[in-house]
Amino acid sequence: MKQIAILGSTGSIGVSTLEIVAAHPDKFRVVSLSGAKNLELLARQIRQFRPKLAAVADPADIPQLKELLAGVEVELTGGVEGLCAVATAPGVQMVVAAIVGAAGLVPTAAAIQAGIDVALANKETLVTAGHLFMNLVEQHKVKLYPVDSEHSAIFQSIEGHRSQDITKIILTASGGPFRETPLEKLQSVTIQDALNHPNWSMGRKITIDSATMMNKGLEVIEARWLFDAPPEKISVNIHPQSIIHSMVEYIDGCVIAQLGTPDMKAPIAYALSYPGRVSTGVKPLDLTELSGLTFSKPDLERFPCLGLAYRALGEGESMPAVMNAANEVAVESFLDGRISYLQIARLIEKTMDAHQAHRLGSIEEVLEADRWGRATARDICTTLQTGRCL
Ligand code: NAD
Ligand code: MG
Numbered sequence: 001m002k003q004i005a006i007l008g009s010t011g012s013i014g015v016s017t018l019e020i021v022a023a024h025p026d027k028f029r030v031v032s033l034s035g036a037k038n039l040e041l042l043a044r045q046i047r048q049f050r051p052k053l054a055a056v057a058d059p060a061d062i063p064q065l066k067e068l069l070a071g072v073e074v075e076l077t078g079g080v081e082g083l084c085a086v087a088t089a090p091g092v093q094m095v096v097a098a099i100v101g102a103a104g105l106v107p108t109a110a111a112i113q114a115g116i117d118v119a120l121a122n123k124e125t126l127v128t129a130g131h132l133f134m135n136l137v138e139q140h141k142v143k144l145y146p147v148d149s150e151h152s153a154i155f156q157s158i159e160g161h162r163s164q165d166i167t168k169i170i171l172t173a174s175g176g177p178f179r180e181t182p183l184e185k186l187q188s189v190t191i192q193d194a195l196n197h198p199n200w201s202m203g204r205k206i207t208i209d210s211a212t213m214m215n216k217g218l219e220v221i222e223a224r225w226l227f228d229a230p231p232e233k234i235s236v237n238i239h240p241q242s243i244i245h246s247m248v249e250y251i252d253g254c255v256i257a258q259l260g261t262p263d264m265k266a267p268i269a270y271a272l273s274y275p276g277r278v279s280t281g282v283k284p285l286d287l288t289e290l291s292g293l294t295f296s297k298p299d300l301e302r303f304p305c306l307g308l309a310y311r312a313l314g315e316g317e318s319m320p321a322v323m324n325a326a327n328e329v330a331v332e333s334f335l336d337g338r339i340s341y342l343q344i345a346r347l348i349e350k351t352m353d354a355h356q357a358h359r360l361g362s363i364e365e366v367l368e369a370d371r372w373g374r375a376t377a378r379d380i381c382t383t384l385q386t387g388r389c390l
Contacts, residue, residue, distance in 0.1 A: 004031065008122075011098055034054065083110075153247070157257060158256075169247075179238065212303065213298065217307075231313050325351075325377065329373075338381065338385055
């Protein structure tokens with residue numbers, strides 16, 4: 001029986017993780033959970049899964065959660081310390097890191113420092129602090145299992161192979177809802193258009209990142225750290241059917257890919273059950289039902305955010321953290337109706353232009369770069385809104 005903690009249990013990944021747990025009560029037990037604003041859902045999860053400990057992001061929400069849980073025996077906590085307590089609760093053997101954004105950094109680091117294996121969904125962790133986290137993983141001898149479908153596919157495609165034989169890592173991307181939208185129409189796309197992802201059902205932030213392809217850019221950076229691969233060995237193919245989840249090319253010209261119906265339950269289950277596999281309820285793939293698999297190179301004019309991510313990776317140091325922070329501000333501003341879709345990339349680029357990359361020696365310094373990126377992006381956002389920057 002594997003004892004697990006879920007950071008961000010009320011989100012898209014968290015809910016899918018609990019579905020796997022519910023389907024395999026003989027294999028997994030939830031020891032601790034955390035959520036943020038959706039207290040009703042968190043309370044329902046606590047009633048169903050009976051963790052010993054649960055945390056909310058804001059300690060001020062604890063009394064309301066307590067009320068929702070009248071009669072249920074559970075310890076409630078909150079704030080960053082509370083999230084860290086969830087990540088390191090006694091008995092936890094694996095933490096599913098599924099908080100969205102930079103808020104996931106500190107509790108994920110706490111888990112690693114406590115020697116606990118991590119199933120990593122929160123890609124911002126490696127994007128903003130890849131070298132620090134990979135050092136921590138090595139130092140504390142823990143295992144880091146990718147949950148992101150592309151990285152899970154790569155992880156599955158490199159099993160049993162030598163890293164020196166890899167010539168290329170090829171991440172696939174659906175191209176999102178605007179893959180074929182005429183460029184001049186991108187100016188007027190709406191929030192609803194951008195949230196309408198063709199293949200995957202995900203949280204709002206990552207859905208917008210998929211539309212801009214910043215998601216793929218973040219995944220390129222994530223792959224750089226997870227697989228210790230230099231940027232020139234990581235490429236992106238647009239594959240609108242999302243059937244091949246990523247591929248690895250070897251020196252002999254062979255390419256190994258992982259295929260499946262697009263459903264996050266599959267990579268989540270693999271991270272939880274590695275090296276074994278468990279049933280997921282995901283529809284098996286019937287290749288004869290598919291009309292075809294197509295691939296193309298991404299157009300950086302259409303998807304400038306992908307180019308910005310390669311630039312951040314090239315400049316390194318604090319630049320990816322600043323880019324990530326600017327992206328979070330840009331996506332939030334777009335979802336609040338304050339900037340247009342095309343202004344997302346402009347806001348990120350201007351924030352990066354204003355930044356001088358410098359070395360980050362600790363998670364506190366990463367968070368400082370993150371704060372700087374957010375504050376600068378917010379300032380630039382105000383000038384974008386008033387039209388002075390356009
Ligand atoms: P989501 O928005 O659906 O859920 C986010 C979770 O984080 C929720 O439980 C929320 O309560 C919690 N949270 C939000 N802000 C918080 C804060 N400040 N402090 C503590 N908790 C907070 O997001 P998601 O789609 O489940 O994605 C989670 C992570 O997994 C992201 O980093 C995303 O990039 C990554 N990811 C998601 C998918 C997917 O299919 N959804 C795929 C690959 C990777
Ligand atoms: Mg992905």
